[in-house]
Amino acid sequence: EDQVTQSPEALRLQEGESSSLNCSYTVSGLRGLFWYRQDPGKGPEFLFTLYSAGEEKEKERLKATLTKKESFLHITAPKPEDSATYLCAVQAGGTDKLIFGTGTRLQVFP
Amino acid sequence: GAVVSQHPSWVICKSGTSVKIECRSLDFQATTMFWYRQFPKQSLMLMATSNEGSKATYEQGVEKDKFLINHASLTLSTLTVTSAHPEDSSFYICSAQRLAGSYEQYFGPGTRLTVT
Numbered sequence: 001e002d003q004v005t006q007s008p009e010a011l012r013l014q015e016g017e018s019s020s021l022n023c024s025y026t027v028s029g030l031r032g033l034f035w036y037r038q039d040p041g042k043g044p045e046f047l048f049t050l051y052s053a054g055e056e057k058e059k060e061r062l063k064a065t066l067t068k069k070e071s072f073l074h075i076t077a078p079k080p081e082d083s084a085t086y087l088c089a090v091q092a093g094g095t096d097k098l099i100f101g102t103g104t105r106l107q108v109f110p
Numbered sequence: 111g112a113v114v115s116q117h118p119s120w121v122i123c124k125s126g127t128s129v130k131i132e133c134r135s136l137d138f139q140a141t142t143m144f145w146y147r148q149f150p151k152q153s154l155m156l157m158a159t160s161n162e163g164s165k166a167t168y169e170q171g172v173e174k175d176k177f178l179i180n181h182a183s184l185t186l187s188t189l190t191v192t193s194a195h196p197e198d199s200s201f202y203i204c205s206a207q208r209l210a211g212s213y214e215q216y217f218g219p220g221t222r223l224t225v226t
Contacts, residue, residue, distance in 0.1 A: 032213050043203045043217035044154070046112070087153065091213055096142050098205075098215060100153045 002027045006088050006101035013078055013108050021073040021086055021104045029093030033071050035064050036087040038103070044087055047073075078108045111137050114206050116218035123194055123225055130190045131221045133204030140206035143187040144215060145179060148201045160187050194225045 005024045013019055025033065032051050036044035048057045050066035057064050061082065063074040073086055085105045089098040113136040123129050133143060142161050146154040158179050160166040166179035176198075178190040187206075191198055201222055205215040 034214065036217070041201075041220070041222070043114075043116075043205075043220045046214055046216055049212060049214050096144075096159065096207060096213070096215075097156060098144075098154075102153045 002090065002092055002099050004088055004090055004099050004101035006086075006104050008104060009102070010105045011107070013075075013106070015079055015108055015110050016077050018074070018076045018078070020075070021088075021106070023071040023073070023088030023101055024069060025071070025088075025090045026069075027090045027092045027099070031091040031093045031095075033066055034089045034091070034098065035062075035071070035073055036089065038085045038087055040085075047086075075106070078106075080108045080110050082106065083108050112208070112214075112216040113137050114204065114216050114218040116202075116204055116221050118221060119219060120222040121224070123223070125195055125225055126193055128190055128192045129194055129223060130188055131202055131204075131223075133187045133189070133206070133218050135185045135206040135216070138206075138208050139184040140187075140208065141184070142207045143181060144205045144207075145177070145187075145189050146203045146205070148203060148220075154203065157189075191223065194223070196225045199223055199225045 007022045035047040038044045048064040053068045085103040087103045089100045115134045117132045145157045157172045158166045158168045160181040162181045168174045181187045203220040205217045
């Protein structure tokens, strides 16, 4: 069964304190792994797509990496405005459906 | 680019009435649109997948006669919650996948439905 597990559930960081969020997955034939950011009461905002092991993508303070079993979202020198829930999702080959993890709720304090 | 809108952003209705939610891709054409619901502090749960001009495919456990989906064009899909009950109160979010290119889904801002 295709499955996505995110850890930790919640993360509190001081402004400037770098850290990483983990997304472990099992899927039959990965088509893509996606990272989204969701603010309270809003829809998810697309961040990255990763397609194959070894791929990395960066956007401002965020960097996503992918291996055959997991993905990391590295946050460098976070700011309070980075506070949000970060969602990881996978898409198996032959389907358009996304399978979401339960998310990591990040809080960055000044 | 890749903007998806939803209307309304929130709605309150009485038990037994029906509510329609619209999802539009504003600057791209979408081969496929998806409907999710999300309960507080939980992740997104896929309800159904719709392709333009075809019947929607519902996930197991989702009542297709209760949640009617119409995908009228490459930029518009609607979800109608029929005979709504308080347990249907939730946050409904749509997403759209581009006609060509990558497999990314772009999400709308969501609709908060409260049934009294």
